[in-house]
Amino acid sequence: MTSNNKFMTFMIPVFSVFLGLFVGAIIMIISGYNPIEGYAALWRGAFGDAYTIGETIRRTTPLILTGLAIAFAFRTGLFNIGAEGQVIVGWLASVWVGIAIDAPFIIHLPLAILAGAIAGGLWGFVPGLLKAKLGVHEVIVTIMMNYIALHVSNNIIRSVLTDHATKTENIADTASLASDFLSNMTLNSRLHYGILIALFAAVIMWFIIQRTTIGYELKAVGFNKHASKYAGMKVGKNIILSMVIAGGFAGLAGAMEGLGTFGNIHVMSGFTNLGFDGIAVALLGANNPFGVVMAAFLFGTLKEGANEMPTGAGVPTELVDIIIALIIFFVASSYIIRWALLRFKKEGK
Amino acid sequence: MIDLLQSLIPTVLFFSAPLILTALGGVFSERSGVINIGLEGLMVMGAFVGIVFTLTFQDSLGSITPWIAVGVAGIVGGIFAIIHAVASVSFKADQTVSGVAINMLALGVGVYLTKQWYGKGQTDMVDGFFRTDIPILHKIPVIGPIFFEGVYATSYVAIIIAVVAWYVLYKTAFGLRLRAVGEHPMAADTNGISVSKIRYTAVILSGVLGGLGGSVFALTIVSNFSHSTIVGQGFMALAAVIFGKWHPLGAMGAAIFFGFAQSLSISGSSIPFLDGIPQIYLLIAPYVLTILALAGLIGRADAPAANGQPYIKGSR
């Protein structure tokens, strides 16, 4: 029974990915493109040489973290649509510390990373608090917080961090995640040490959720508030804690962009989409930290590879968005896939 | 003061109309127990279809084109929403997630087809809806100029649809069944009501209304379609659903409130007592006000009890 379940948890995403790519191929055929050329371009765009591999991993890094941010909250029964805003404030805070402080590497970098996590956590704290104390729906508060983050961050960049510019100066080298070693190894890609942080964060999430009393409480609250209260847990505290930790993960994702990929922060006219993509990542990863890592890698691959599709095969990049959406549908509809697979297995016997 | 209202209200109305329509779609869907995060995507679809249709037919159909375009967008929106219905009703998918997928899919499909058909990422401009004076009503003293002069007919269509939605939900058998399905699907089932049929209908209705909302937005405000035509309006509509406590008239009120907050952020500098407040505060005002309103004014919002729960016959 359990092994059967594990098999399904693994098979469903795999099956969904294939189905998504298959439908993508059909769409290409209908639109008059050669799907083999299209996917070859995609592959080249993601793994063509050391450079693209480096960029693919770089793109995966923040997706892992936003995926964790959503998966973690989900485990407590909370839906964190606010990862987007948490990414932005995390990005801002880490860059701020990266610029404003003068300190040796050993202090500066951790401090800047921490600042990102704290800012994201703070952005998660608000909806958590409102949910815990006043029962306000977290989905809508987090959506609103996204917009607030966007505007406030743009304003701070323009009027506090710079004199009216649309981009801050670059962070000090002592706060940078960029690595000459990784970059040189990958033909000057922007691959940075953040990937290690993201992987470590996944391990942390697994540990908190599975191995600590904190995780035990968070999950219990997610499953059944009443029973948790009965068992002496502080329901409100756990809701807040969950949102803070989730926000912290998303804030880290922002720090990856600020300290790793860009080395600065710019005025944004729209969302980064890292937070929304994180929803897809969490789902495909079944809200399991290691699943999240794999799903983030898949989406990172698809998105990085997509950029090669217009030049390589004439296919608009949006095809990849369609494929990703389809994969999400298929995973979300796992009830039916599960049923089909069971059916298939039965008949096979 | 009257001057101020005269400048604010038409703006509020045109900004709110698409939100009202889309939020009503959300009300139907969520009242039947299907969460609809996909409103944004349904609006994108509506905007895409509305613009493409108008572009294609405005030469042959003339000034009535936008009205037909909006209708077609509603129909296509309804068809598109079937995907969400299949996933969340028949396949018992997590509805929030399916909604997120709808959002991605709509944008992907819209822009993909735009590039495919027009060879570029955005369409040309169309002639959409124009401001008019509402016949007779605009002659009423004081109120007339404020509410009925230089406004969009679509704004009033939206308000009328909201009233119709209220009637349908609260006065008809269909509405009673729909609400029952959203509160306690098993109870509805044991009373011989097909939960799936009701939910399909509701989700398709939300697609129709979302399509209307998106196309009205595109045809009154933006005039063309690109990846940035609909940026967050669907989420605002969702907020209006919740803010309006899942009630059609509540949702309408919330949408109008958002329009008001938005337009204050623009007219703020020309209103004496708001003058001198830094722009940033006005910019975030709609969002902060929404949060404050949720926290303070209306407190706990009671979602339909079965909202978000797939109904699986015989489970408990």
Add this chain to the structure above:
Amino acid sequence: ACGGGDNNSANNKNNDSNNSSADNGDEPEFSAAMVTDIGGVDDKSFNQSAWEGLVEWGDQHGFSKGNGIDYAQSNAPEDYVPNVNRLVRENYDLIFGIGFELKDTIQEAAENNEDRFFAIVDDVVEADNAVSITFKEHQGSFLVGVAAALKTKTNKLGFVGGVDSPLINKFEVGFIAGAKSVNPDIEVEVQYAESFGDASKGKMIAADMYNNDIDVIYHASGGTGNGVFNEARDLKNADPDREIWVIGVDRDQHEEGVIGDHNVTLTSMVKRVDVAVKDVSDLALEGKFPGGEQLEFGLEENGISVATTNEEAMTEDIISSVKEWEEKIRNNDIEVPTTREELKTFEESL
């Protein structure tokens, strides 16, 4: 495992299909490409204009897309670096970054690839193998400000900016200076939408402005400006006798202003990115690449112009008056301000 071999062959095959001359093995002796910002190559604005310039240059020298010229589209800021690097790896000799957002990317690429030429539009980089292309938008803005001042009946003008930034401030400041030079009593209301893509914001701002007696709005706000045009056409449609105008930006936005038999586009401040791109490409082809220099395209260089397509609205009087002011600028009789501080001194000197 299926490794490099496959990819290379795919790459070659791909080149084959796109690149007919590669069959004969003769690589074009010189090639140029550009990276768009997130507006995309069909933004009806400077990305598009830049590409048109490149295509025109290609036509003159027998190049076509994929063969001597190409572009890479950026969907998000994080795409800038890989796009530039891809063009570098595809051996383009001259690479343009279109838009100030690509400044850092071009700066870095120039430092890392000293054997190539780079160019940045709308900003300044410092490298011997890179050229900075900027425009004197303040000059053009000044002239449309003059036109607006001559056109207004209410002596109230509006300016809608995209994002409040030094670049857009140049438009704002030039516009105000031009208007006030004609008539110091003119009031200019300035609003920023804080986005280049929020048409609804643009429309709301325009509605508010027109409602407050402003009759000419100059927008420098990309897609946000769609909302401004939308509102103006709408008001014009309701009341064809009402005199309201929009001034377009970057390219001639005459088309956007059509409403029935009328057109609300008074004029446009045209930025000839195409001219600049073509000029720079030519120089590079001729081996005279002005590396390390900052090229400022203004009225004199034909990099800036004022559209006169709307003959009905841009009357002879206005045009000749604009011409007069243009002469003054060309002759350095007046120094058009570029920042808000400079504007202050300029206004005091009036």
Add this chain to the structure above:
Amino acid sequence: MDYVIEMLNIRKEFPGIVANDNITIQLKKGEIHALLGENGAGKSTLMNVLFGLYQPEKGEIRVKGEPVKITNPNIANDLGIGMVHQHFMLVEPFTVTQNIILGKEPKTKIGSINLKKAEREIQELSDRYGLKVDPTAKIRDISVGMQQRVEILKTLYRGAEVLIFDEPTAVLTPQEITELLEIMRSLVREGKSIILITHKLKEIMEVSDRCTVIRKGKGIGTVNIADTNVDELASLMVGREVSFKTDKKPAEPKEAVLKINDLYVKDARKVNIVKGLDLEVRAGEIVGIAGIDGNGQSELIEAITGLAKANGGQILLNNKDITNKSPRKVTESGVGHIPQDRHKYGLVLDYSIGENIVLQTYYQKPYSKNTILKPKEIFNKAEELIELYDVRTPSVYTLARALSGGNQQKAIIAREIDRSPDLLIAAQPTRGLDVGAIEFIHKKLIEERDKGKAVLLISFELDEILDVSDRIAVMFDGKIVANVKPEETDENELGLLMAGSTTTKAGESK
């Protein structure tokens, strides 16, 4: 044959189990036919098949001799079959009328619902069967008993000839039960036929004509009630002899463990519902609280356990003040609590049995150290307890959700008793359970008492109160109005006291 309904050789499988295996039940017109079986025997499943909610794998259903296929509840309705479900199928925010007409709404000419007409009809129906239902009241505002009568009205409104009652009395007070049985008799007099599922053998003896017994999914047979007795029914159902009288030695009460003085508690609507209550429970005794639902029992327990705030008075545990302490503090100072609603409070249904076993202790050694959980210790403990308390589960890793009600309850009891609390509060510990499980639980409560613990038992079942308690505190209108000894009283007297009568020897024997 004059059978209205015949279910012949019905088989229904669920993944992994056969819920109904070749069961036959035949219902005569105008009879009350009881259906008896242990928890999980397959009664609800069988009735759901009849009502069209499940499709059987095998077997035949006949209505008035005609074979029929009932593929959904609509068909059942059309065939005149109505069901009053174990868990009510009512939409809480709707009115009584809206719930009843749902799916069969009378319309006005313009297509809207004709509410006035519906209300009139329902009032008439209600009067005819003596159901005393207010058609305009909202479900969330009416008592459980009235909700059940709404369910009955629902079937009658649809013209049901055959009514299925699935455990209708489990949630009712004694008075409501008496009323319900009377209603059933009047329904039968009007020519309806009834299938009644209940675990209470006395009720079966009282109202039914015949009884079909099923055990572990298999039909055991049908008996005439006139020819049988409670003991025979019980052994038919369980497959062995069952004793009803719980064996126990006389209590030896010692010092007071729980002392409550002048307690006031507000309910969800913010009005006082516990109003100056005094209560004492001593070590080595079981105090049973008898009372009609809604007289403040739930709020009393919540106040003791820290789940609700007391807004007046004092609660002492072993002479230490625990008034308004957090649930965690209360638990740690020695209170065990078997909650009234096991699904809502007692268990995290999506946690495994093992994880549920440490729900109160997970943060303590040896189950965790410095916030790090020790899974081995946790599941070892769980193994030990499911063995000791006979919790039937495939393994300690099985989700609590997958267990039957009785076994879920046993797991809760194991958890609470194992911590060896000074005061054990058991609220409705046997609700909805079969006699075998009830027997086991009563035995455990008495064992605790014999170990010198204080036990507070709250139950709406007077039998249980009389049988298990050493002392009975009668609760009425937020106060303890009488303390009586079980051997000195009877159901009649208790019933009167619970209804607020003060004529008897109330309050004397404290």
